[in-house]
Amino acid sequence: MAYLFQFLLVVLAIGLALSGVSLSEHSRVVSxxxxxxxxxxxxxxxxxxATVLGCSLVxxxxxxxxxxxxxxxxxxxxxxxxxxxxxxxxxPPLPEFFDTFHILMRPVYASKYFPAQGLFxxxxxxxxxxxxxxxxxxxxxxxxxTCWMLQAWAGPTWGLLGGFLMMVQLGxxxxxxxxxxxxxxxALGGALFFGAAxxxxxxxxxxxxxxxxxxxxxxxxxxxxxxFVAILPMxxxxxxxxxxxxQLKEVVFWRNLILPALLILxxxxxxxxxxxxxxxxxxxxxPYVLHEQQYQESPQFTFLPLRPKITYxxxxxxxxxxxxxxxxxxxQRTSKNLLLTAVPKLLEWWKFYCGVLLxxxxxxxxxxxxxxxxxxxxxxxxxxxxxxxxxQPRSEGLRFMIDFLVLGQVVVLWLVFGGQWPRLxxxxxxxxxxxxxxxKWARPHYFAPAACLVLFLQVEGLRFIWEWHREPKLSVGATxxxxxxxxxxxxxxxxxxxxxxxxxxxxxxxxxxxxxxxIGGRMNDWWNDEDEHGATGRVLPLHDWSLRRADLEHxxxxxxxxxxxxxxxxxxxxxxxxWVYNHADxxxxxxxxxxxxxxxxxKLLLEEFPNRTSWLLDADSExxxxxxxxxxxxxxxxxxxxxxxxxxxxxxx
Numbered sequence: 001m002a003y004l005f006q007f008l009l010v011v012l013a014i015g016l017a018l019s020g021v022s023l024s025e026h027s028r029v030v031s032x033x034x035x036x037x038x039x040x041x042x043x044x045x046x047x048x049x050a051t052v053l054g055c056s057l058v059x060x061x062x063x064x065x066x067x068x069x070x071x072x073x074x075x076x077x078x079x080x081x082x083x084x085x086x087x088x089x090x091x092p093p094l095p096e097f098f099d100t101f102h103i104l105m106r107p108v109y110a111s112k113y114f115p116a117q118g119l120f121x122x123x124x125x126x127x128x129x130x131x132x133x134x135x136x137x138x139x140x141x142x143x144x145x146t147c148w149m150l151q152a153w154a155g156p157t158w159g160l161l162g163g164f165l166m167m168v169q170l171g172x173x174x175x176x177x178x179x180x181x182x183x184x185x186x187a188l189g190g191a192l193f194f195g196a197a198x199x200x201x202x203x204x205x206x207x208x209x210x211x212x213x214x215x216x217x218x219x220x221x222x223x224x225x226x227x228f229v230a231i232l233p234m235x236x237x238x239x240x241x242x243x244x245x246x247q248l249k250e251v252v253f254w255r256n257l258i259l260p261a262l263l264i265l266x267x268x269x270x271x272x273x274x275x276x277x278x279x280x281x282x283x284x285x286x287p288y289v290l291h292e293q294q295y296q297e298s299p300q301f302t303f304l305p306l307r308p309k310i311t312y313x314x315x316x317x318x319x320x321x322x323x324x325x326x327x328x329x330x331x332q333r334t335s336k337n338l339l340l341t342a343v344p345k346l347l348e349w350w351k352f353y354c355g356v357l358l359x360x361x362x363x364x365x366x367x368x369x370x371x372x373x374x375x376x377x378x379x380x381x382x383x384x385x386x387x388x389x390x391x392q393p394r395s396e397g398l399r400f401m402i403d404f405l406v407l408g409q410v411v412v413l414w415l416v417f418g419g420q421w422p423r424l425x426x427x428x429x430x431x432x433x434x435x436x437x438x439x440k441w442a443r444p445h446y447f448a449p450a451a452c453l454v455l456f457l458q459v460e461g462l463r464f465i466w467e468w469h470r471e472p473k474l475s476v477g478a479t480x481x482x483x484x485x486x487x488x489x490x491x492x493x494x495x496x497x498x499x500x501x502x503x504x505x506x507x508x509x510x511x512x513x514x515x516x517x518x519i520g521g522r523m524n525d526w527w528n529d530e531d532e533h534g535a536t537g538r539v540l541p542l543h544d545w546s547l548r549r550a551d552l553e554h555x556x557x558x559x560x561x562x563x564x565x566x567x568x569x570x571x572x573x574x575x576x577x578x579w580v581y582n583h584a585d586x587x588x589x590x591x592x593x594x595x596x597x598x599x600x601x602x603k604l605l606l607e608e609f610p611n612r613t614s615w616l617l618d619a620d621s622e623x624x625x626x627x628x629x630x631x632x633x634x635x636x637x638x639x640x641x642x643x644x645x646x647x648x649x650x651x652x653x
Contacts, residue, residue: 001526002536005517006356009510017502029505037156040148047163048144054172055136059540061523065132065178068538068546070101071113072180073581076131077103078111078118079180081584083125087278092586096313097594097605100580101320104291109586110279112291116185116222131180139177142188143167146452149195153421154459161508162459166452168511169358173519176445178539182222183445189218190230190449197234198421201241204252206260213264221272223449229435230449233428237420295321298329300439302338314595320575328440338437343399345442346406349433352444353454357511360503361461366416368468368500373415380408413457422460425453462504469498545577548624552617556591556626564605564612566629568596570620579619 037043059065067073081089088108092098095105104110111118117138124134147163154162170176176183192215196208219227247253273283280290292299295317297307306329312318332341354362366377383405392398410430417426432450436442518536520526525542541547556563567579583589587609594605596616606614606629614629 002514002518002521003356006510006514009514010356010360013503013506013510016506018499020499020502033160034157037160040151040156040159043156043160043163044144044148047147047167048140051143051167051171051177052136052140054167055139055177058173058178058519059132059136061519062540062542063547064130065135065180065540066544066546066550067180067581068541068544069179069181070576070578071182073100073578074102074111074113075117075121075180075182077581077584078113078115079121079125079131079134081110082115082118082122084584086584087275089584089586093608094605097597098580098582098586098592099313099317099595101317101575101578102291103581104279104287104294106294107281108279109584110287112287113182114221114224114286114288115275116189116218117180117182120185121180135177135180135184138184138188139171142184142191143171145188145191145195146455149191149198149452150456150459152195152198153425153456154463158459158463161462162455164508165358165458165511166455168508168515169355170451173515173536173539174352175536175539176448181445183448185218186222186227186445186448187451189215189222189227191215191452193219193231193449194234194452197238200257201238204242204247204256206256209257209260210264213261213268217264217268219449220268223446226432226435226446227449229432230428230453233424233431237424296325297322298326298440300441302329302332302438302440316569316573316575316578324575325440332438332440339403340396340399342437343402344393345436346402346433348442349436349444349447353447353451354458357507357514358458360507361458361465362413364500364503365461365464365468366412368465369416373412376408377412380405380412384409416464417457417460422457425450425456429453429457462507465500466498466504468500545619545624549579552624552626553591559590559613562589562609562612563591563615564609564629565591565593565615565617565626566596566602567593567617567619570618573620577619579617 067076081087088110091106091109095109098109099105102112104112120138121131121134124137125131127133143163143166146166147159149159150162151159153159170183170187174183175181176187192211194215196212196215199205199208200212216227216231219231242248242253276286277283279287282290293307295310295312297310298321299305299307310321312321331337350359363377363381366373368374383401387398387402387405390398410426413426414423417423429447429450432447436446439446522536522540522542538544552565556565580593580595582593583591586592592609592612596602615626616629616631617624617626
């Protein structure tokens with residue numbers, strides 16, 4: 001429904017533009033925008049502040065973000081740990097009751113993830129008691145940094161436009177800014193790196209060297225593998241430029257680039273080693289790698305071999321890692337399956353970063369050009385529309401056709417976006433997308449280090465549309481002298497203002513209207529949360545199990561005595577909806593969530609925490625209710641064979 005509304009907005013914007021809504025170079029509105037964009041620091045501050053304010057208003061209209069996905073609970077644990085002044089927590093007694101997804105229990109109790117996202121959440125939790133404030137702050141800083149990057153790549157006016165698009169498309173109402181899942185931290189690191197590197201291209205200055213180094217540190221602590229792939233082309237190009245200009249032998253290179261970079265990177269590397277040692281006891285082994293070794297039989301990269309067999313403490317952990325993840329691993333091991341699984345990954349990427357609205361700036365430049373590129377782009381668009389209408393996820397032939405169409409679209413974009421910087425942005429984006437074909441999971445936030453580059457290409461498309469003007473038509477039999485006279489007249493006369501400029505003005509307004517529509521749709525429950533995908537899919541749902549869990553935990557926190565809840569699942573439980581997550585100081589938490597491991601085993605935990613009120617919760621009930629532990633006998637542990645085929649639904653989740 002949201003995509004249909006966006007399509008209607010694009011059609012309306014094009015119709016209004018061609019009907020006469022346009023602006024000249026010297027119009028009052030354009031002059032005001034240019035005057036505003038010239039105040040670069042004010043623009044950055046305004047975008048950052050507006051983003052944070054917009055995030056808080058959305059949460060006020062709907063509700064504060066509530067952890068729902070395994071990753072979110074893990075990041076919230078990290079936030080709670082950092083806010084408590086610790087890097088890690090001691091392993092709790094009887095850890096099999098608390099063992100859960102994406103959490104390390106040994107040698108310490110900690111999140112498996114890299115710390116950048118957790119630091120932002122901890123900042124919000126420390127300042128206000130709400131980690132969601134940290135998410136909003138990261139969103140505001142990332143949107144401002146993206147604008148700063150675009151100021152260097154596209155100029156101040158187009159940087160202002162790109163910053164606005166980043167704010168309304170991703171900064172205020174997306175899963176990057178309204179969940180704890182992450183994305184904005186890596187986007188911030190990428191924007192700082194690319195913005196500083198572009199400035200260093202013209203002049204080596206120590207402030208830009210520091211900003212570039214900070215971007216590298218953030219990328220290394222958020223999305224290290226994708227971050228490395230993202231920075232590699234730009235780093236090679238920048239180093240080549242430094243060598244060609246002879247700056248490598250000059251003092252300014254060492255004083256303004258190397259020395260400031262080392263002042264940031266060396267302490268950061270020491271801090272990262274200390275963080276790793278505190279959790280894994282090995283300064284060279286990140287918690288993520290240790291968790292992979294302890295829980296993952298199948299590696300994240302599908303070209304790597306399987307790890308040795310692992311014994312799990314819970315059948316639900318076993319099913320998630322040994323069954324679900326293994327299916328993803330083997331489904332992408334052959335060349336054929338690699339191409340088949342590329343389509344849903346590309347589709348998810350397109351929905352998040354482009355959609356209908358921001359796809360227009362990537363398509364219209366080719367349609368406005370003369371020659372065979374226009375006809376090729378038209379044919380590709382028609383083919384994509386037909387493929388979308390008849391799309392069937394299980395149709396192999398259709399998936400192969402979409403792969404071929406995507407390859408054709410890449411060729412068109414490469415030809416249309418000429419010049420070093422657009423092609424560098426396009427090539428880097430394609431490199432990360434290609435890398436995503438070889439991993440089990442490929443979520444949009446994996447691509448976050450290069451999010452600013454996609455926005456740059458979209459802004460470049462809008463600039464092409466703004467500067468385009470229709471050339472005068474010549475008769476078919478025009479002589480060479482007539483063509484020369486027409487060319488001289490074209491150079492001497494002012495070009496006619498293109499009606500397409502109105503589209504450049506109307507597109508940001510259309511994005512703002514789309515944002516209001518999506519927020520209103522979520523408030524009024526116009527569509528099912530599970531049916532929505534892209535940037536706003538499952539963001540702040542109104543009807544979800546996670547809200548019920550949050551309500552129950554809030555009620556338990558209000559009780560005078562400490563609480564202990566044994567969580568029990570039905571045989572057809574969806575392992576993506578996990579209730580057993582706890583605070584950093586688990587043993588002293590007012591509320592403890594534990595797995596129901598059977599009556600005999602549960603006695604051990606009851607003896608460990610004798611002064612707590614104990615409850616039993618059937619988490620998969622239609623309306624989960626807390627029942628005093630002694631009133632209903634706990635079930636035996638559900639074996640992995642008891643689970644039904646409903647678990648396979650997670651592959652589409």
